[in-house]
Structure formats: C-alpha cells, structure tokens
Amino acid sequence: MSQPEIIVALDVPNGEAMRATLARMPDSIGWYKVGLELFCSEGPSVLGPLQEQHKSIFLDLKLHDIPRTVGNAVKTAAEHGVNLMTVHAVGGRAMLEEAAAAAASCVCPPKLVAVTTLTSLNQDDFSDLGVGRTVEEQAVALGDLAIRSGIDGLVTSAHEAYALRQAFPEALLVTPGIRMPSGDVGDQKRVATPSYAVEQGATHLVIGRPIVQAADPVLAAAMMLDDMNKAVK
Numbered sequence: 339m340s341q342p343e344i345i346v347a348l349d350v351p352n353g354e355a356m357r358a359t360l361a362r363m364p365d366s367i368g369w370y371k372v373g374l375e376l377f378c379s380e381g382p383s384v385l386g387p388l389q390e391q392h393k394s395i396f397l398d399l400k401l402h403d404i405p406r407t408v409g410n411a412v413k414t415a416a417e418h419g420v421n422l423m424t425v426h427a428v429g430g431r432a433m434l435e436e437a438a439a440a441a442a443s444c445v446c447p448p449k450l451v452a453v454t455t456l457t458s459l460n461q462d463d464f465s466d467l468g469v470g471r472t473v474e475e476q477a478v479a480l481g482d483l484a485i486r487s488g489i490d491g492l493v494t495s496a497h498e499a500y501a502l503r504q505a506f507p508e509a510l511l512v513t514p515g516i517r518m519p520s521g522d523v524g525d526q527k528r529v530a531t532p533s534y535a536v537e538q539g540a541t542h543l544v545i546g547r548p549i550v551q552a553a554d555p556v557l558a559a560a561m562m563l564d565d566m567n568k569a570v571k
Contacts, residue, residue, distance in 0.1 A: 342536050342566060344559070345369040345396050345512070347546030353380045357387055363549075364556045366563070371396040371544055382418045394421045396512075396544075400453055402426035405436035412437050416444035422512075422542075424493060427452040427480035431487050438488030451491040451512050452484035455498065474498050478505055485509055496530030496538050503539025513540035517548055518561065532562050536569035 346367050350356050356376060370393050376384055377399060388395050397420040401408045408425060415423055425437050434452065441447045454477040461473055469476060477498040482505065484492060491510025494502055499511050515529040535543050545562055552558035 342540060342570065343369050343542050344532075344562060344566065345371050345542050345544045346549055346559070347371040347373065347398075347514075347544050348376055349373060349546045349550065350376060351379060352376070353384050353387075356380075356384060359550055359555075360387060360391070362555045364559050367393075367559060369394045369396060369542070371398050371546075373398045374400075385418050385420070389419050395419060396421065396542075397423040397448075398544075400424045400426050401437065402429045403433070405433045408433050409436040409440035412440040412448065412450070413444060416441065416446060416448050419446070420448045422449045422451065422510075424512075425450055425452050425484075425489070427454055427484045427489075427492075431483060434484055434487035434489055442488075449490040449510060451493050451510055452480065452489045453493040454480045454484075454502075455494065474501050477502060481506060481509075491541070496535035496540060499535060499538035499540050510542065511540045512542040512544060513538075514544040516543045516545045516562070518565065532566035533569040536566050 344367060346363060348356050348359060348370055350359055370388055372384060372395060385395055397415055401411055425434065437450055441450050455473055464473065471479065477494050478501055481492045481502050485506050491512060492502055493512045495515050496513050499513055502511060513535045516532055516535060517529045518531060532543055543566065549555050549558045549562065
C-alpha cells in the first residue's frame with residue numbers, strides 16, 4: 339500500500355474563497371477535494387486553479403442516478419482532469435458497473451470510490467432509514483458490491499476502515515471525518531484522528547475545516563501530517 343495522502347476539502351462557497359484558501363495552503367498538500375457546494379457555484383471552471391498548480395483533484399459529487407447518466411458524468415469529469423471521484427454504492431450493481439466501465443474507457447481514467455455510509459450517520463439514523471444492519475455490516479456489504487462491480491475503492495469512516503481493509507486488501511480507502519483530539523466535530527458523528535485512520539487502513543484522509551479554517555493552516559496541516567506519520571512509522 340502506498341504512503342497515505344491528505345486531501346484538503348475545499349468546502350467553501352465560491353471560486354474567490356477557494357483561491358484565497360489555496361493561497362494559504364502549504365506546498366506539501368498535493369490533493370484537494372471539490373464538493374457539491376463549490377462545484378454547483380462555479381462549475382467545471384473551478385478545477386482550473388488546481389490544474390494550474392499541478393494538484394490532484396478529488397471530485398466529490400457522490401453520483402447516484404440511472405447507470406447511463408452516471409457513466410456519462412464520469413466520462414465528462416475525466417475530460418476535466420479529475421483524478422478521483424465518488425459514486426454512491428447504494429446506486430446498485432448496474433450503476434456501479436457502468437461507472438467503472440466509463441472510467442476505464444477514458445484516456446486518463448479517474449479512480450472511483452464508492453460511498454458506503456456517510457460519516458454524518460450513526461446507528462440511530464440507520465434505524466430511521468429502515469436499515470437493519472449495523473454500520474459496519476452495511477459498509478462491508480456495500481463495499482463488496484462496489485469492489486466486485488469494478489470500483490477502485492471505498493469512502494468510509496475510520497471506524498469501519500479496518501473491517502474493509504481486511505475484506506478488500508487492495509482497495510483505496512478514503513476516510514473523511516478526520517479531527518485532532520481537541521477538534522470540533524461539527525456535523526460529523528463518526529470521527530477519528532489521522533493516526534487512527536491510517537492504523538485502520540486508510541489510504542486517503544479527507545480534512546476540511548481543521549485545516550481550511552485554522553488561524554495558521556500551514557501549522558494545522560503540519561500537525562495532521564505529523565500525527566498521520568506516527569502510524570506510518
């Protein structure tokens with residue numbers, strides 16, 4: 339497994355805020371996430387500044403639609419230089435297979451990761467949704483469906499990462515909800531430190547507010563990297 343990476347989440351409202359954020363980021367950050375809010379505000383043009391800085395792009399739109407629509411969206415995203423993108427595992431086998439085939443057909447194929455369970459959900463939320471499995475059981479079941487459908491990896495909280503790593507040794511595991519012990523959890527319910535996530539098998543750690551909203555983002559990123567490297571060593 340390759341060295342774990344930090345992906346800084348650009349959870350900001352528009353391109354102006356994104357450019358201001360990028361200006362404060364350390365050069366050591368090679369990956370950035372563009373999510374729904376920013377992409378809906380600016381469209382594909384928002385990816386330009388990241389490409390100009392030769393950064394890797396994680397487009398987190400959590401695609402979930404009929405197979406043909408998702409496949410076409412994957413192809414279009416690839417044309418914009420996206421390196422990694424999300425689909426929802428609950429979209430089903432046909433949708434996942436269509437997405438995987440679309441990615442493979444691209445000149446520069448993006449890696450695809452399937453969302454198993456959002457980190458904003460817990461067991462009580464599962465009960466509300468009528469899901470009888472535990473969070474971990476659901477993550478493993480949907481992970482199996484996604485990996486067998488040709489998806490490259492999974493999005494999961496660190497608390498399900500170990501089970502997924504055991505089940506899928508070669509999969510990418512993208513872990514949001516990363517916080518330092520004293521950090522504000524915000525709207526996340528299943529959070530973890532960088533070192534814990536890496537110990538559980540995560541390959542990519544998505545970190546937003548703890549770095550982006552820090553008084554000193556360079557110092558905040560360094561602290562995250564230091565904690566992450568404790569597990570690598």
